[in-house]
Amino acid sequence: MTEREKILGRIREALTLSAPMPGKHHSPAAHSSVNGHAVASASDWLPLVGEAFESQITTFRTCSTELKTDFQLFDSHEHLTSKLQEISRAESWQQIASHGGNLALPAAESLGLPILRTDSPYDVVALEKCDVGITECDALVAQTGSVLVTSRSAGGRALSVLPPHHVVIARREQLLADLPSAFALLQKKYASNYPSFISFITGPSRTGDIERILVLGAHGPKKLTVLCF
Amino acid sequence: MNVTLFVPCFVDALFPRVGISMVQILERLGHRVECPEEIACCGQPGFNSGCWQESRDVAVKVLDRLKDAEHVVVASGSCGAMLKVFYPELFGKTDRASAAQSLSKRVWEFSDFLVSKLGVTDLGARFPAKVTFHDGCHGLRELGIKRPPRALLEKVRDLQLIEMKDAETCCGFGGMFATKFPMISTAMGEVKCASALDTQADYIVSNDSSCLMHVQGLLTRQGKPIKTIHLAEILSQT
Amino acid sequence: MSAASQFKEEAHEITRDLRHRQLIQTALGKYEIKRDEKKAAFQDWQAARQAAAETKWDAINHLDTYLQEFATKLEARGTKVHWASTAPQARDIILNIIREKKARTIVKSKAMTAEEIHLNDALEKSGFEVVESDLGEFIVQLRHEPPYHIVFPAMHLTRGDISELFARELGSAPTDSPEELTMIARRALRNKYVTADVGITGANFAIAETGMISITENEGNARLTAALPKTMISLLGIEKVLPKMEDLALFLPMLATAGAGQTITGYNSLYGGPRQPGESDGPDEFHVVLLDNRRTELLADAEQRDALHCIRCGACLNVCPIFRNVGGHTYGTTYSGPIGSVITPHLRGLQDWKHLSSASSLCGACTEACPVKIDLHHHLLHNRRNSATEKPNRLEKLGLKLFAFVVNHPAFYSLAKKMGRLMQPLHALVKGTRIDPAYGWTQSRDLPTMPRQSFKDWWRTRP
Structure with missing residues (x-):
């Protein structure tokens, strides 16, 4: 017998006794079926998010401020690009990294700097030396101020975490109300073949491991900039 | 009835x-x-x-x-x-x-x-003192009683109720726990007493004499100025 | 020394350490403010708790089905799934992978299951260098001690302690800036990620529906561990299962709110396999090691099965007045605080670890804080009952029988009260000394004076 069979056997043996349902510790168990639960209503319990774009963008902005994410909204890709150029000058970027996408690449190219592309195999040591990783995303989540990325939408696993600054280029249509909508989007977009990596990025890298005092840039990016148009 | x-x-x-x-x-x-x-x-x-x-x-x-x-x-x-x-x-x-x-x-x-049950809060009691209320854990968490003792205290003439920090934190009594693990029980009691003392109240009030026995025992031993009293004893004063 | 004696001895020392008491109260005070704020932002925290509890109930009570679904989905996309009944088996599986890869350096992100099986010791004894990448874990690894808390491993240390440690171990200049200290660790670890051959992680959730593990972290160290080394190994307990990916919409914010007072943790990442066709990075190999290590014994205890619902948020530790006074190391267990006191007797033996269930005032703050509604403090009562049934303490039993006899017989009960009153003046002679039979109480507290008239005396004689 394999360990797998042994473990599954012990589980089945253990489950012949039924356990009380949560919140009803002293009453006999009701029996529910596999997949019989309903988290579809999670939106009703989680922090409230308005339905209008304006209110969602306000929520995203409020979260960003608290998280120390630099969030900016523009009325065109052109304005966004000029902001990116301004940041590049201010931080004296020398080496940048990005991936081939309709939003990220043109913006990165406008900086006139050498670009390391991570959408095909690349040199990790070179990526580590880059000043910034410029990526796209799957969605922005108003409720939590999160940026949803996958290995497919954001140039792999490392681009959005290894360089000290992560810049996200997003469209306003990508703003979603809450986490349940984000998971619904993932399912709709990828259910037949999920990317091997999915991440909700919420603020720059942070730690409170020393006296519970917040420090940014523990291992990942010290800065997270979300540019949306 | x-x-x-x-x-x-x-x-x-x-x-x-x-x-x-x-x-x-x-x-x-x-x-x-x-x-x-x-x-x-x-x-x-x-x-x-x-x-x-x-x-x-x-x-x-x-x-x-x-x-x-x-x-x-x-x-x-x-x-x-x-x-x-x-x-x-x-x-x-x-x-x-x-x-x-x-x-x-x-x-x-x-x-x-x-x-x-009786719908009574004002018992016509008078107790001229500053008090703070300690929630006994069993009353609070097993029975879900938070509001009633406060509703009663609020109606007592000349009584000032000052909530302490962490009123819901255990005082450290816990029955036999107090004698089986006296060092932990005592440390918990000291934390509780410190919160109560911060309010400058004259009395720590509770609806559980067991908590008060433990807290009073510590206060007496350490010579602290605050006293303990059961809620019912306040409510019966006229 | 037995675990129980050691616990008592260490508790005795640390409860008198006022610096420790202050440090923990301050750290957790900050957490409490954020937690209350984030909880208040929920539209209905209690409904969310109930839904989370029911979801975990479903997962745990159909564990065989969900685990198979999880493993099958992972395997379909090239992940190797290993099953380990015991800690030695899990260590061997991991060591074999590492040897086969001819690895030298291993970078690791925080995993309590790895602490549970003492993985670092095993790796180091076999000659591998293993680096903890989570800042708190990195700090306690340098101190050669286990994490103090399952979520905040170094919360017992001040910046001064850490500065001294870094100066001694890493040769850095002393500083009292948490930011500078963090940057020292960042610099020390950066190169490790790039050069490590193997990355080891834990997991917070295992999604059956999609065959993915979910890792929650704030620093990005787990993301780097899962992105750069050629081989990735994730070690997780079999109880980590959630039925559906969308369940995370509830669990991620609840974990963060209850555990750390955050709306959601900095990075919540899902990994569904090694690098897939068309992807540019990520490991060539992904191994998932599923660990039983007596979890199935806890599963067989239907009364306490809900302890397997635990998502290791640490909320019960944070609110526990016992934990806050004795600290994490005093427990001498991988999992400390209320959840540790409940499950350790199941994982490591009831008779050796029952003292943790007695070391509780049963205040219930843990149960109230638990985001998945584990009946924690009642399970401490269940452990006490199971232990007393399995191996009765004769003296205690005798005492209780005598007590039952006295309180059940009004005449003897009255007599006992009279004797108590008579003994009082005598007791004053030994009060608080070692020969005082009530020393357990009187060493730090006074006893109340017995009044001349009891309530029943009054009731009987009143007009």
Whole structure:
């Protein structure tokens, strides 16, 4: 017998006794079926998010401020690009990294700097030396101020975490109300073949491991900039 | 109405004023009070030590004696939780399971009985002092009683209620825990006393004499200025 | 020394350490403010708790089905799934992978299951260099001690302690800036990620529906561990399962709110396999090691099965007045605090670890804080009952029998009260000394004076 069979056997043996349902510790168990639960209503319990774009963008902005994410909204890709150029000058970027996408690449190219592309195999040591990783995303989540990325939408696993600054280029249509909508989007977009990596990025890298005092840039990016148009 | 007041052993022996105050308050409100003499303890010491059989040996007497009582008021939140919450589990697989369920429905902690059952908050009491209220854990979390004692205190003339930081944090008594792990119990008590002292109150009030016994024991030993008093003793002052 | 004696001895020392008490109260005070704020932002925290509890109930009570679904989905996309009944088996599986890869350096992100099986010791004894990458874990690894808390591993240390440690171990200049200290660790670890051959992680959730593990972290160290080394190994307990990916919409914010007072943790990442066709990075190999290590024994205890619902948020530790006074190391267990006191007797033996269930005032703050509604403090009572049934303490039993006899017989009960009153003046002679029979109480507290008239005396004689 394999360990797998042994473990599954012990589980089945253990489950012949039924356990009380949560919140009803002293009453006999009701029996529910596999997949019989309903988290579809999670939106009703989680922090409230308005339905209008304006209110969602306000929520995203409020979260960003608290998280120390630099969030900016523009009325065109052109304005966004000029902001990116301004940041590049201010931080004296020398080496940048990005991936081939309709939003990220043109913006990165406008900086006139050498670009390391991570959408095909690349040199990790070179990526580590880059000043910034410029990526796209799957969605922005108003409720939590999160940026949803996958290995497919954001140039792999490392681009959005290894360089000290992560810049996200997003469209306003990508703003979603809450986490349940984000998971619904993932399912709709990828259910037949999920990317091997999915991440909700919420603020720059942070730690409170020393006296519970917040420090940014523990291992990942010290800065997270979300540019949306 | 007919009220059966269960005064558990340590209140009977060490804090008789608490029971006496409850009788006086209930009678002043026009209720008929009986205090069964044959029962002394709810059985919690055995239950908490894991000796459920020895606990049942005591509890069964309580269960049988209170079989026909209309309303049972318990003079301690902790013993109240024993009757209301733990008897059904203690007698769960015995032939007294339904008796335990039935008793559970008729059991009240004192302050909850006044406020939630009788709908009374103003007892005409007067107590000129600054007080802070400590929530006994059993009353608070097993019985869900947070508001009633405060509602009662708010109506006491000349009394000022000042909430302490972490009023809901355990004082460290915990029954036999206090003597089995005195160092932890004492540290917890010191944290509690510090929160109470910060309020500059004259009294720490609670609806559980067991917490107060522990807290007062520490305060006396350490020579701290604040005193302890049971809620019922304040409510009976006119 | 037995675990129980050691616990008592260490508790005795640390409860008198006022610096420790202050440090923990301050750290957790900050957490409490954020937690209350984030909880208040929920539209219905209690409904969310109930839903989370029911979801975990479903997962745990159909564990065989969900685990198979999880493993099958992972395997379909090239992940190797290993099953380990015991800690030695899990260590061997991991060591074999590492040897086969001819690895030298291993970078690791925080995993309590790895602590549970003492993985670092095993790796180091076999000659591998293993670096903890989570800042708190990195700090306690340098101190050669286990994490103090399952979520905040170094919360017992001040910046001064850490500065001294870094100066001694890493040769850095002393500083009292948490930011500078963090940057010292960042610099020390950066190169490790790039050069490590193997990355080891834990997991917070295992999604059956999609065959993915979910890792929650704030620093980005787990993301780097899962992105750069050629081989990735994730070690997780079999109880980590959630039925559906969308369940995370509830669990991620609840974990963060209850555990750390955050709306959601900095990075919540899902990994569904090694690098897939068309992907540019990520490991060539992904190994998932599923660990039983007596979890199935806890599963067999239907009364306490809900302890397997635990998502290791640490909320019960944070609110526990016992934990806050004795600290994490005193427990001597991988999992400390209320959840540790409940499950350790199941994982490591009831008779050796029952003292943790007694070392509780049963205040219930843990149960109230638990985001998945584990009946924690009642399970401490259940452990006490199970232990007393399995191996009765004769003396205690005798004492309780005597007590039952006295309280059940009014005449003896009255007599006992009289004797108590008579003994009082005598007791004053030994009060608080070692020969005082009530020393457990009187060493730090006074006893109340017994009044001349008990309540029952009054009741009997009143007009």
